[in-house]
Amino acid sequence: MHPPASRHFFPPVVKFLPPAGQHGLSPACTSSHRPALSPANRRADASSPLPGLHSLLILKKARPAHEDQKILQAQDVTVTDKMTALVGKEVIFPCTFSSKDPKVRVTQIMWMNSTVSLAVYSPHLGIHVNDPTRFQLVDPSPTSVTLKISRVYYTDEGEYSCEVTTFPDGNLKAFTKLTVKAIPQNSAEAKSGVVADDQEKVVATCKSANARPPSQITWHSVIPGNISNTITNNTDGTSTIVSDFIMTPTWTTDGMPVTCITNYDSTDYPIPLKLSVQYSPVVTIEGFDDNWHLHRSGVFLICNAKGNPPPTSYIWKTVDGSPLPSSVRAKDNVLYVDEVDARVNRSFLCEVTNALGSRASRQDVLVREHAMQPQTNAGAIAGGVIGGILVLLLLAAIIFIVIKRGGLQSKKDRGTYNPKLRVFGSGKPTEQFTYQDDGELDKPLKGPVPLRDSGLSPSLGEEEDDEDERMKYKVLEDDEEEERFNEVGPMLQLRPHHPIDSYLDDDMESQTDGSIISRTAVYV
Numbered sequence: 001m002h003p004p005a006s007r008h009f010f011p012p013v014v015k016f017l018p019p020a021g022q023h024g025l026s027p028a029c030t031s032s033h034r035p036a037l038s039p040a041n042r043r044a045d046a047s048s049p050l051p052g053l054h055s056l057l058i059l060k061k062a063r064p065a066h067e068d069q070k071i072l073q074a075q076d077v078t079v080t081d082k083m084t085a086l087v088g089k090e091v092i093f094p095c096t097f098s099s100k101d102p103k104v105r106v107t108q109i110m111w112m113n114s115t116v117s118l119a120v121y122s123p124h125l126g127i128h129v130n131d132p133t134r135f136q137l138v139d140p141s142p143t144s145v146t147l148k149i150s151r152v153y154y155t156d157e158g159e160y161s162c163e164v165t166t167f168p169d170g171n172l173k174a175f176t177k178l179t180v181k182a183i184p185q186n187s188a189e190a191k192s193g194v195v196a197d198d199q200e201k202v203v204a205t206c207k208s209a210n211a212r213p214p215s216q217i218t219w220h221s222v223i224p225g226n227i228s229n230t231i232t233n234n235t236d237g238t239s240t241i242v243s244d245f246i247m248t249p250t251w252t253t254d255g256m257p258v259t260c261i262t263n264y265d266s267t268d269y270p271i272p273l274k275l276s277v278q279y280s281p282v283v284t285i286e287g288f289d290d291n292w293h294l295h296r297s298g299v300f301l302i303c304n305a306k307g308n309p310p311p312t313s314y315i316w317k318t319v320d321g322s323p324l325p326s327s328v329r330a331k332d333n334v335l336y337v338d339e340v341d342a343r344v345n346r347s348f349l350c351e352v353t354n355a356l357g358s359r360a361s362r363q364d365v366l367v368r369e370h371a372m373q374p375q376t377n378a379g380a381i382a383g384g385v386i387g388g389i390l391v392l393l394l395l396a397a398i399i400f401i402v403i404k405r406g407g408l409q410s411k412k413d414r415g416t417y418n419p420k421l422r423v424f425g426s427g428k429p430t431e432q433f434t435y436q437d438d439g440e441l442d443k444p445l446k447g448p449v450p451l452r453d454s455g456l457s458p459s460l461g462e463e464e465d466d467e468d469e470r471m472k473y474k475v476l477e478d479d480e481e482e483e484r485f486n487e488v489g490p491m492l493q494l495r496p497h498h499p500i501d502s503y504l505d506d507d508m509e510s511q512t513d514g515s516i517i518s519r520t521a522v523y524v
Contacts, residue, residue, distance in 0.1 A: 077164050077174040085152040087182040087212065087238065092138070093147040095162035095174065106142035108165040114158060121145050154180045154212060154237025181265070182238045184211030188260040188271040195356070196249045196279040200226070203253075203275050204245040206260030213265075214239035221258040223247060223275075251279035254308050281307035281352040283361035293368040296340040301363055303333040303350035311352045319347035319362060340367055 078096045085091035097106060110120045119129045121140040129135050138146040149156060157180040163173045188206040203225075208215035219227055225247035232240045245258060254277040262269045287301040305311045316330040325343035329336040333352075337344060345367035351360040 077162055077172045079160075079162050079174040079176045081176060083160075083176055083178045085149070085156070085178060085180050087152055087154055087180060087236070089152055090148060090150045091152055091156075091178065093149075093160060093162070093176060093178075094144070095146065095164075096144045097164045097172070098143065099166070101169075104169055105167045106164060107167050109140070109142075109145040110163045110165075111137075111145070111147040112161045112163065113156075119147055152180055154182070156180055180212065180237070182210055182212035184208040184215050184238075184240075184262070184264055186215075186262045186269050186271065188273055190258075190273045190276050192276055194249050194275075194277050196251050196254075196277050198248060200246050200248050202228075202244045202246050203249055203277070204258055204260070204273055206243045206245075206262065206271065207240070208262045208264065209240040210234060210236075210238040211240070211264055212238045215241055216263040217241055217243035218261045218263070219243070219245050219258060220261060220270075221245070221256075223253055223256055223258065249275075249277040251277065251282060251306075251308075253277050254279065276308070278308045278356060280357040281305045281311050281354050281359045283350060283352045283359050285348075285350055285361050285363040288363055288365060290366065291368065291372045292337075292340050292344065292365060293371045294340060294342070296371070297338060299337045299340065301335040301337075301348065301350075303335070303352065303361065305333065305350075305352040305359075307352070307354040307356070309355045311354045313353045315351040315353075317349040317351060317360075319349055322346075342367060 076098045078094075078098070080094060083091060083093065093111065095109065095111070097109070106123060108120060108122050111118045117130065118135050119127070119137050121127050121137055123142050127137055127140060129137065134150050136148045136150070138148050140146075145162070147160075147162075157178055159175055159177050161173050161175045163171055165171050186206075186208050188204065190204045191202055194201055194203050204219075206217050206219070208217060214231060217229060219225070225245050228244045228246060230242045232242075234240060243260070245260075247253070253275055256275050258273050258275060260271045260273065262271070283303065283305045285301055285303055287299070292299060303314055303316070305314070314333040316324060316335050318324060324330060325341075325346075327338055327341055327343060329338070333350070335348060335350075344365055347362055347364045349360045349362055351358055
């Protein structure tokens, strides 16, 4: 922490009187306008950081407001709007003054933090700095005063102002805002000594210390787990966050990757880790191919084991507790069989031990009298050929059915007796099927009945007799025609294609109600 700032500084507004003889003022005139100082004022003047400062204060003649506005617009104080500094580092605040009026003189430039004066520069009285160990004015001049702060504290964050006092126009201010940050120290570790069981435990921890503003921590992992974050506010204005990754450890999670991601000031800082989970050995045996036959040599069993900490011993045993056969040799995790005999036909155990305990795996060995015949792939090849043939036959059958159905549909369209198609056509030339015009069924069964024509109009009685005669003939004709149809049946012939117009003229008859009737008889 830096020492508290003193508040014993210059008055905020100071006006300096030009030397005698300038601006048309004589020494007598200057002294006449200078008010007499009381003893108290003289003591205050003597205790001022710049002796004689109060004695130089004068009263400025009032001007119209519009004249002051024009003067201020012709002057400018420039600072950087926003500044950023790191805790423990330095920061520099530039301040420049410009004026278009050559008669304007700078009498004082002062840097302030809120309402506390930090440093003052006067072209006539020099420099005054509140805390020279932390604050410094760099190359001050009437047009530029730069404030430098060494060893920035988080309490330095806030608003600063550069105030320029001019003669005879007054004061101008410009403001800047300082943001103090602290880059965190990030670290992460996988917890050691975590033993696999069915209880949740902290398996990894990530820490982001002394950050301003506080950091944010997230985890990326393919392993499901929970996150617990703890934030601590430090006395220097920084924050420390600690994040724990919690899960149920198993032997399968040993060596799995997880990543701690610290986000500070919109930037990610990943730290990859590998979990460390301790567990007793996990044992498997390989090498038996189910073809160990009598007198076979050069076979062996391998005992594979994983553990954390690593396995320290391998012991080969028989399940029944009997000694190992003389035809086998155990060396570390390998059981060598010089020659397979009946004594090898038994179950073997491989027991593995590490610092957490021991576990074993069992292998049953079946000794065959003769070697198994190697299987060939002839059956598979034959099956593949047969399957291919069946697929081709199926495709051929499908193609045949599709073509057949297409042909039937085409024939069906050509042989339709739809009246609309017969009247209006199908849009393409087709062959028409009709009954024979001169068939046996179409011939009259009897000759026409001659009408009595005497040259005179028939009487009413004669007309009735003729009508009765025609009705009898019609009934008889219909009966005979039905009998002949039952004996012979309808006869269908192909008729050469004719243009649609001639066909309509020849076969169709228009009715008074707008319908069309075919003259050709169609039997259904």
